[in-house]
Amino acid sequence: xxxxxxxxxxxxxRLVSGHRMCAGCGAPVTINAVLRAxxxxxxxxxxxxxxxxxxxxxxxxxxxxxxxxxxxSAFECASATLSGVETAYNSLKKQxxxxxxxxxxxxxxxxxxxxxxxxxxxLSGAMERRHNITYVCxxxxxxxxxxxxxxxxxxxxxxxxxxxxxxVTQGKVQPRKDLTExxxxxxxxxxxxxxxxxxxxDIYEKAEKAIYTDGPTYISAFSPCPRGWGYPTxxxxxxxxxxxxxxxxxxxxxxxxxxxxxxKPAKKLPVEEFLKTQKRFKHLFKExxxxxxxxxxxxxxxKWDYLLMMEExxxxxxxx
Amino acid sequence: MSIRxxxxxxxxxxxxxxxxxxxxxxxxxxxxxxxxxQYFSNFVxxxxxxxxxxxxxxxxSAISACIGASAAGSRVMSATSSQGLALMFEMLxxxxxxxxxxxxxxxxxxxxxxxxxxxxxxxxxxxxxxGFIQLYCENNQEAYDNTVMAVKIAEKAKLPVMVCYDGFITxxxxxxxxxxxxxxxxKFVGTYKPEEYLLDEKRNISMGPLDLQKxxxxxxxxxxxxxxxxxxxxxxxxxxxxxxxxxKYELYEKYKLDDAEIGIVVLNSTAGTAKDxxxxxxxxNIKAGLLKPRAFRxxxxxEIPNELKHLKALAILDKSDSVNGYCGPLFSEIxxxxxxxxxxxxxxxxxxxxxxxxxxxxxxxxxxxNLQNIAKTGKVDKTTYYLELEDGGEK
Numbered sequence: 281x282x283x284x285x286x287x288x289x290x291x292x293x294r295l296v297s298g299h300r301m302c303a304g305c306g307a308p309v310t311i312n313a314v315l316r317a318x319x320x321x322x323x324x325x326x327x328x329x330x331x332x333x334x335x336x337x338x339x340x341x342x343x344x345x346x347x348x349x350x351x352x353s354a355f356e357c358a359s360a361t362l363s364g365v366e367t368a369y370n371s372l373k374k375q376x377x378x379x380x381x382x383x384x385x386x387x388x389x390x391x392x393x394x395x396x397x398x399x400x401x402x403l404s405g406a407m408e409r410r411h412n413i414t415y416v417c418x419x420x421x422x423x424x425x426x427x428x429x430x431x432x433x434x435x436x437x438x439x440x441x442x443x444x445x446x447x448v449t450q451g452k453v454q455p456r457k458d459l460t461e462x463x464x465x466x467x468x469x470x471x472x473x474x475x476x477x478x479x480x481x482d483i484y485e486k487a488e489k490a491i492y493t494d495g496p497t498y499i500s501a502f503s504p505c506p507r508g509w510g511y512p513t514x515x516x517x518x519x520x521x522x523x524x525x526x527x528x529x530x531x532x533x534x535x536x537x538x539x540x541x542x543x544k545p546a547k548k549l550p551v552e553e554f555l556k557t558q559k560r561f562k563h564l565f566k567e568x569x570x571x572x573x574x575x576x577x578x579x580x581x582x583k584w585d586y587l588l589m590m591e592e593x594x595x596x597x598x599x600x
Numbered sequence: 601m602s603i604r605x606x607x608x609x610x611x612x613x614x615x616x617x618x619x620x621x622x623x624x625x626x627x628x629x630x631x632x633x634x635x636x637x638q639y640f641s642n643f644v645x646x647x648x649x650x651x652x653x654x655x656x657x658x659x660x661s662a663i664s665a666c667i668g669a670s671a672a673g674s675r676v677m678s679a680t681s682s683q684g685l686a687l688m689f690e691m692l693x694x695x696x697x698x699x700x701x702x703x704x705x706x707x708x709x710x711x712x713x714x715x716x717x718x719x720x721x722x723x724x725x726x727x728x729x730x731g732f733i734q735l736y737c738e739n740n741q742e743a744y745d746n747t748v749m750a751v752k753i754a755e756k757a758k759l760p761v762m763v764c765y766d767g768f769i770t771x772x773x774x775x776x777x778x779x780x781x782x783x784x785x786x787k788f789v790g791t792y793k794p795e796e797y798l799l800d801e802k803r804n805i806s807m808g809p810l811d812l813q814k815x816x817x818x819x820x821x822x823x824x825x826x827x828x829x830x831x832x833x834x835x836x837x838x839x840x841x842x843x844x845x846x847x848k849y850e851l852y853e854k855y856k857l858d859d860a861e862i863g864i865v866v867l868n869s870t871a872g873t874a875k876d877x878x879x880x881x882x883x884x885n886i887k888a889g890l891l892k893p894r895a896f897r898x899x900x901x902x903e904i905p906n907e908l909k910h911l912k913a914l915a916i917l918d919k920s921d922s923v924n925g926y927c928g929p930l931f932s933e934i935x936x937x938x939x940x941x942x943x944x945x946x947x948x949x950x951x952x953x954x955x956x957x958x959x960x961x962x963x964x965x966x967x968x969x970n971l972q973n974i975a976k977t978g979k980v981d982k983t984t985y986y987l988e989l990e991d992g993g994e995k
Contacts, residue, residue, distance in 0.1 A: 325798050327668070335810045340819075343806035349798040352808035353667050353694050360661035363654065364626060364668025364676075369799055371623040371652040371674055379801060402664065405657030 285479045299344035300336040304513025306503035307418045317487035324348040324385040327362035329394030330355035332425045356398040358388040359406035386413040392433035414490045418503035428508040432457040445563035463498040472533035475502035476520045510559025522554040527584045539590040603779040609770035614639035616747040619785040623674035626654035626665035632767035633707035636679035659684035663691040670700035673797030682709035685723040696731025701754030709767040710955040718956020719767040722920040734897040737765040740775040757830040766869040851900040853892045860889025862971035866917040877964040905941035912975035914947040952987035
């Protein structure tokens with residue numbers, strides 16, 4: 281059945297209202313978009329790393345997690361924790377202690393801090409052990425729960441509370457860590473990068489592939505943060521769209537090593553169209569910092585060219 | 601019918617784990633507990649267990665995977681030592697906080713720095729407040745028996761359990777040991793039936809919430825209450841175990857203590873050495889005795905002072921140091937319990953055997969000699985000694 285947003289939103293909600301995520305935050309929209317890809321009849325266990333999502337969605341004695349089981353243990357180990365849940369499932373299923381005809385899926389959510397930084401070892405280990413889990417990083421490019429400290433996913437030159445724009449340095453001095461590529465190098469059957477774009481077809485289809493691919497899968501989802509990035513809450517969709525249209529956040533997937541760029545802008549916009557929407561890049565628009573925007577543009581172009589090249593090369597290899 | 605065998609401590613514990621046949625084992629190698637995941641993965645590879653084994657990339661992930669697997673509703677075990685246990689630190693509190701009955705085998709080893717692979721109790725004493733029940737074992741038989749009982753104690757108390765025995769001294773020494781039959785163990789541990797778990801097909805649950813001030817305090821008190829209640833659970837399970845095996849276990853073991861005038865309190869394998877010294881002193885009509893705690897968590901805070909109150913002098917031996925400028929943890933806790941029970945006995949503390957520094961019968965004899973002197977004079981010149989590092993107890 282072709283994707284139809286009106287039909288898809290009729291599916292049961294698994295993260296329901298009452299949670300305390302900020303208005304204009306990308307994370308809950310991302311989570312719901314991912315969980316909608318579950319088949320209605322399937323159950324899931326969700327694991328969350330410590331972070332905004334976890335502290336806002338499960339405040340005792342309440343929970344916003346419905347029609348899934350949910351577990352939070354600590355910051356750096358959502359992957360290891362979920363790998364234990366998945367192993368228990370396999371063990372109990374094998375012993376006939378769980379119904380044969382009921383299927384449970386295993387999905388972890390972590391922010392970029394809990395995924396690219398402190399959770400990297402746990403994630404790498406779980407992926408290498410080939411647990412049948414899907415890990416989704418909702419990437420807002422900083423430690424937002426503690427008040428916007430830089431992470432290894434913070435974009436080059438972004439202003440954060442631990443990489444402030446000052447007189448000597450202009451925001452984060454290092455470019456981003458590219459975890460999506462690191463996940464590709466774990467030889468996963470499916471890796472994707474997505475965003476809240478258009479009618480949410482991109483994220484839905486990628487989540488569906490990830491959840492229903494046998495083996496470990498990884499999704500990196502662009503997840504704007506109004507407080508940390510400095511934008512009006514209603515601009516969530518606009519900022520996501522500009523990230524994609526400027527190729528600052530390219531949409532692509534890698535299925536068994538074969539790259540596919542899932543959206544190619546008809547006209548690639550200059551990166552400053554994206555940068556100028558957020559206070560974290562405000563200092564780059566001073567006259568003396570113009571070269572920094574040029575540097576970001578070069579990095580964006582380089583990654584975009586790399587993806588197009590990988591798409592061509594890996595598809596050709598596949599044909600051969 | 602019991603089976604007579606000759607096994608090392610690690611082999612004995614791995615054998616118990618095989619016979620228990622848990623649903624999930626997640627573990628990471630670290631000396632001296634490494635043999636456990638080795639033996640166990642062999643059992644898995646050869647089909648002698650139905651357990652799923654998770655060869656994780658760190659101890660942090662070992663305990664995290666155990667937490668996930670236990671929360672999912674399965675019976676879970678692991679093993680570690682030293683730095684591995686230290687790396688697990690934050691997750692140990694989460695295991696007990698989520699009330700997960702994980703059984704964690706600890707082959708006790710010193711903590712770095714300097715790095716040292718040999719035995720002392722710095723590792724398990726370092727995590728004594730993590731909400732784990734801690735059972736200490738003198739020899740291979742006790743390590744085996746406590747491993748079997750730990751499963752049942754954990755599941756009844758809804759608290760995780762550490763089974764602690766001395767690295768190398770116990771883990772690698774081969775001793776005669778009596779094993780239970782597989783069927784006996786299966787009958788004893790029974791089927792694990794958790795009340796609330798993630799994979800319950802009848803309802804979904806959320807675990808690991810954020811607790812604000814009011815609920816956090818209440819939930820932490822629940823854990824403290826569970827630990828208090830665990831004392832009776834340990835007794836019950838031990839009585840049940842005695843009925844099956846004939847081997848009796850209490851919260852602590854007394855050795856020639858009831859009519860003793862001088863006594864020592866000591867954990868694990870050193871108790872074996874000390875019992876020999878007690879025997880030799882008794883031959884000379886010196887009334888020496890010994891108390892060996894089995895449960896350190898929960899602490900038998902009422903019972904132990906009561907057993908010690910008739911002594912004229914007491915030494916508490918610590919194979920770890922609190923580095924508090926004062927004493928070791930066993931001394932601190934037992935003298936505190938004595939104080940609150942209005943028991944006053946002249947008591948000294950001996951730190952001993954750190955990093956596997958060998959403890960011989962002569963060294964223990966030195967402790968008893970000091971106690972005889974204290975008993976005679978009624979005077980305690982010094983509270984804390986470092987056994988074998990001081991000449992005649994003074995330096």
